[in-house]
Amino acid sequence: MSAVDASRVPATVDRARSRRRARRRNSRSALLFLSPWLIGFGVFTAWPLIYSVYLSLTDYDVINDPHFIGGQNYVELFQDxxxxxxxxxxxxxxxxxxxxxxxxxxxxxxxxxxxxxxxxxxxxxxxxxxxxxxxxxxxxxxxxxxxxxxxxxxxxxxxxxxxxxxxxxxxxxxxxxxxxxxxxxxxxxxxxxxxxxxxxxxxxxxxxxxxxxxxxxxxxxxxxxxxxxxxxxxxxxxxxxxxxxxxxxxxxxxxxxxxxxxxxxxxxxxxxxxxxxxxxxxxxxxxxxxxxxxxxxxxxxxxxxxxxxxxxxxxxxxx
Known part of the structure; x- marks a missing residue:
């Protein structure tokens, strides 16, 4: 490698590092702006959706704690x-x-x-x-x-x-x-x-x-x-x-x-x-x-x- 090429290596590495840092900053900024929606989606949509899968396998009347009954609800559903x-x-x-x-x-x-x-x-x-x-x-x-x-x-x-x-x-x-x-x-x-x-x-x-x-x-x-x-x-x-x-x-x-x-x-x-x-x-x-x-x-x-x-x-x- 010539002396000229060797002198360009640090500059190229620095530019690559700067681009990576800029991408990380942009990603953090995007997540910050998206966080209200992400939190709302997780709390009010994703979690209730996942929890409803568990509830479908239970006997639950809101007042008492859910009681796990497996697939009985689905069996009754097709017989109703x-x-x-x-x-x-x-x-x-x-x-x-x-x-x-x-x-x-x-x-x-x-x-x-x-x-x-x-x-x-x-x-x-x-x-x-x-x-x-x-x-x-x-x-x-x-x-x-x-x-x-x-x-x-x-x-x-x-x-x-x-x-x-x-x-x-x-x-x-x-x-x-x-x-x-x-x-x-x-x-x-x-x-x-x-x-x-x-x-x-x-x-x-x-x-x-x-x-x-x-x-x-x-x-x-x-x-x-x-x-x-x-x-x-x-x-x-x-x-x-x-x-x-x-x-x-x-x-x-x-x-x-x-x-x-x-x-x-x-x-x-x-x-x-x-x-x-x-x-x-x-x-x-x-x-x-x-x-x-x-x-x-x-x-x-x-x-x-x-x-x-x-x-x-x-x-x-x-x-």
């Missing part, structure tokens, strides 16, 4: 007819509500995409119901869908149609809740509208030059280009539907009305809530929560697998 009822109601609601939600949101987004300057006003109008508290939506459901003097049946009566007993007939309780859930479709409309506005006009021009009509353009250009947004909405709304609680609980359980059976509105999370906070079966409720978590993970995994063949992402060529 109320769990089967609640899960069936939840799956029925999800299977009908999610496609209907996506369809209505897509139609409204397509209309807004052609609205021109007035689209801004309608975007606000469609999104405002999303800001309505869920409890208020539950009360609104009782007012609109009242079988005797509700607005929905009143309007149907104008056309000579006798409306059903939405809130008391078990056959119509879930369809009524599904229709009411469309009240908050505005957020999905905004997402799909943004996706539609990002579709390049050149693709439509090329399709028209090839003789494609509106339907062919929609199937070959519009849907593939907005498929990531559609997939996002489907996943998020599926997770939300499987956790349906607020509106149904407010309308059918919150008032304490026992004059008729409300089993048709007994969704899984409502039954979980009852077990935890009405019957104080915290261990059993924790087991129910983990079963729901496993169900949501399984459904989401299936959706992700299916999306590999149906969702188009720009920049990906191996399709």
């Amino acid at each position: 007819p109320k769990v089967a009822l609640a899960l069936g109601n939840t799956l029925f609601f999800t299977v009908i509500q999610v496609p209907l939600h996506v369809l209505v949101a897509l139609v409204l987004a397509l209309l807004l995409n052609r609205a021109g300057r007035s689209a801004g006003v309608f975007r606000t109008i469609f999104y405002l119901p999303k800001m309505t508290p869920p409890v208020a939506v539950g009360i609104l459901f009782l007012l609109l869908f009242n079988g005797q003097n509700g607005l929905i049946n009143t309007v149907l009566g104008w056309f000579g149609i006798t409306g059903p007993a939405w809130t008391t007939d078990p056959a119509w309780v879930k369809p009524g809740l599904i229709l009411m859930s469309l009240w908050t479709v505005g957020a999905s409309v905004i997402i799909l509208l943004a996706a539609l506005q990002n579709v390049p006009d050149e693709l439509y021009e090329s399709a028209r030059l090839d003789g494609a009509g509106f339907w062919r353009q929609s199937m070959s250009v519009t849907l593939p280009m907005i498929s990531p947004a559609l997939f996002f909405i489907i996943v998020i709304n599926t997770i939300g539907a499987l956790q349906t609680f607020d509106e149904a609980y407010t309308a059918f359980f919150g008032s304490g009305n026992t004059t008729y059976s409300n089993d048709a509105a007994l969704f899984y999370v409502i039954y979980l809530f009852q077990q935890a906070f009405e019957f104080l079966h915290m261990g059993y409720a924790s087991a129910m929560a983990w079963v729901l978590f496993a169900l949501i993970m399984a459904v989401t995994a299936v959706q992700l697998i299916v999306s590999r063949r149906l969702v188009y992402y720009e920049g990906e060529t191996d399709r």
Whole structure:
């Protein structure tokens, strides 16, 4: 090694040490700024999540100390007819509500995409119901869908149609809740509208030059280009539907009305809530929560697998 090269070695080492010290300082600063969130996440999310796994293996009523019983809660859960009822109601609601939600949101987004300057006003109008508290939506459901003097049946009566007993007939309780859930479709409309506005006009021009009509353009250009947004909405709304609680609980359980059976509105999370906070079966409720978590993970995994063949992402060529 020459004398010149030897003189450069200490300077190179010093610069490397300075960079390492700078990285350590930056890391400490980042952790310092993140520490409030990290502490909050650990105390209020991570620890309760881990502890709930232990509680699901115990008999715990809040008052007395948890008593370890192994997997007995899970065995009872799969033998409980109320769990089967609640899960069936939840799956029925999800299977009908999610496609209907996506369809209505897509139609409204397509209309807004052609609205021109007035689209801004309608975007606000469609999104405002999303800001309505869920409890208020539950009360609104009782007012609109009242079988005797509700607005929905009143309007149907104008056309000579006798409306059903939405809130008391078990056959119509879930369809009524599904229709009411469309009240908050505005957020999905905004997402799909943004996706539609990002579709390049050149693709439509090329399709028209090839003789494609509106339907062919929609199937070959519009849907593939907005498929990531559609997939996002489907996943998020599926997770939300499987956790349906607020509106149904407010309308059918919150008032304490026992004059008729409300089993048709007994969704899984409502039954979980009852077990935890009405019957104080915290261990059993924790087991129910983990079963729901496993169900949501399984459904989401299936959706992700299916999306590999149906969702188009720009920049990906191996399709």
